[in-house]
Amino acid sequence: MARPRSFDTAEIVLAARQVFWEKGYRGAAIEDLERNTGLNRSSLYATFGSKKALFLRALALYLDDFIGPRLAPMERADADVGDIESFFAGLARLFRSGDPAARRGCLMVNSIAELEGRVPLLKSRSAGFRDRLRSAFANALSRGTRGDRVEERARLLTSATLGAWLATRIAPTEAARMCEAWIAELRDWRA
Amino acid sequence: MARPRSFDTAEIVLAARQVFWEKGYRGAAIEDLERNTGLNRSSLYATFGSKKALFLRALALYLDDFIGPRLAPMERADADVGDIESFFAGLARLFRSGDPAARRGCLMVNSIAELEGRVPLLKSRSAGFRDRLRSAFANALSRGTRGDRVEERARLLTSATLGAWLATRIAPTEAARMCEAWIAELRDWRA
DNA sequence: CGGGTTATGAACCATACGTTTCAGAATGTC
DNA sequence: GACATTCTGAAACGTATGGTTCATAACCCG
Numbered sequence: 001m002a003r004p005r006s007f008d009t010a011e012i013v014l015a016a017r018q019v020f021w022e023k024g025y026r027g028a029a030i031e032d033l034e035r036n037t038g039l040n041r042s043s044l045y046a047t048f049g050s051k052k053a054l055f056l057r058a059l060a061l062y063l064d065d066f067i068g069p070r071l072a073p074m075e076r077a078d079a080d081v082g083d084i085e086s087f088f089a090g091l092a093r094l095f096r097s098g099d100p101a102a103r104r105g106c107l108m109v110n111s112i113a114e115l116e117g118r119v120p121l122l123k124s125r126s127a128g129f130r131d132r133l134r135s136a137f138a139n140a141l142s143r144g145t146r147g148d149r150v151e152e153r154a155r156l157l158t159s160a161t162l163g164a165w166l167a168t169r170i171a172p173t174e175a176a177r178m179c180e181a182w183i184a185e186l187r188d189w190r191a
Numbered sequence: 192m193a194r195p196r197s198f199d200t201a202e203i204v205l206a207a208r209q210v211f212w213e214k215g216y217r218g219a220a221i222e223d224l225e226r227n228t229g230l231n232r233s234s235l236y237a238t239f240g241s242k243k244a245l246f247l248r249a250l251a252l253y254l255d256d257f258i259g260p261r262l263a264p265m266e267r268a269d270a271d272v273g274d275i276e277s278f279f280a281g282l283a284r285l286f287r288s289g290d291p292a293a294r295r296g297c298l299m300v301n302s303i304a305e306l307e308g309r310v311p312l313l314k315s316r317s318a319g320f321r322d323r324l325r326s327a328f329a330n331a332l333s334r335g336t337r338g339d340r341v342e343e344r345a346r347l348l349t350s351a352t353l354g355a356w357l358a359t360r361i362a363p364t365e366a367a368r369m370c371e372a373w374i375a376e377l378r379d380w381r382a
Numbered sequence: 383c384g385g386g387t388t389a390t391g392a393a394c395c396a397t398a399c400g401t402t403t404c405a406g407a408a409t410g411t412c
Numbered sequence: 413g414a415c416a417t418t419c420t421g422a423a424a425c426g427t428a429t430g431g432t433t434c435a436t437a438a439c440c441c442g
Contacts, residue, residue, distance in 0.1 A: 022309075023309065024305065024309070026217055026218075027217075103308055104308075109304070110304055112357060112360060112361060113300070113304030113357060114215065114304065114305060116360045116361055117294055117295075118213075118218060126361040127365075130362075149376075151372075152375055155365075155368055155372040156351060156376060158358075159352075159354035159366075159369040160347060160351045160354055161350075162353070162357045163351055163354030163355075164350045164354075166354070167321060167349075167350060167353060169303060169304065169308055170303060170317040170321055174321065175350075181346040184340075184343055185340075185343065185344070185347060
């Protein structure tokens, strides 16, 4: 045989995700990716092929590891309105935590704003993300709230979630207040 | 004296605004600005000094001409919850109109996502924009809805507005539905 | 040890960027 | 018509970009 690969691809994608998250797709220079992954250009291109491909890998990792766990409780078959309150409570806690992620916002939201309709890279991912949010909210709203308003209110929550992620880029504390206001409002929706 | 300026600065800023709106700050190359304004690089730099300065002029024009009129009814001393419904109705109409502006989204929202925390250009403008939205909503909510929920609900509407502007970048029709869902929900807030 | 593989660093490519400069043409006023 | 100013076109600058290439070194296994 021969010399085996000495780095873990998953760790490289993780490090790259950080760079795209902080700087955006265009703002992330190959040099930044080299520095943050500890890998050489040559190795990066040999492993992933292009900046675009690496970005898509990073975005997929983000959706799986960061977004997925936050939506999972609302996507369960027995989810109810309480899981939505927990979702916003989780966001508010993150925004207040001082975690750098609060300042970075949401990689998907950031990417939509940067690329959608300009660079053909996200394709159906933006709409898929929006629909996944809406479906999760609708599913949770279907237990514990008025049935005739589920779809409409799922859209309210979707728009508000996108907006909160944008708002945390401006000031995490105020974004946290937005989420907390939702927790209060959701109490009125219980039925 | 001598040869007078042959172009109208306001028209140049208007043309530049279009470019920044469509392509973003980084995405707008000087060449794009030349082509769209009909002015030479030399003239652009002689008139505005730099790309940044021209961008800030364009952003100010956007806030004055595009955002201002939409918020004005909610900012009046006698504004009430009906003006919020009209605000969302106006957004929904725009998103459904096929107007290119629907696909471009909101220049301010786009700029926040692109620049905030990365390029020191917006400074207090992002927070000012968010606060102006919130104040307008709070003012209108203070007439016609429960007084003890005004501040919280103004935050809900603010996050939702930012989110709707982002959503229209993905698909204007779905963004319009978000706005229309708000019109329905606002009926429950009347008191 | 030797051979096949992987990693590295550096150089290099073409392109694009924002910005500056300048000579000269256009244009209005005295 | 002369002059001051405005505008244009093109060139050039330095920097940065994403991407490629290649010789060399590091490494593991049979």
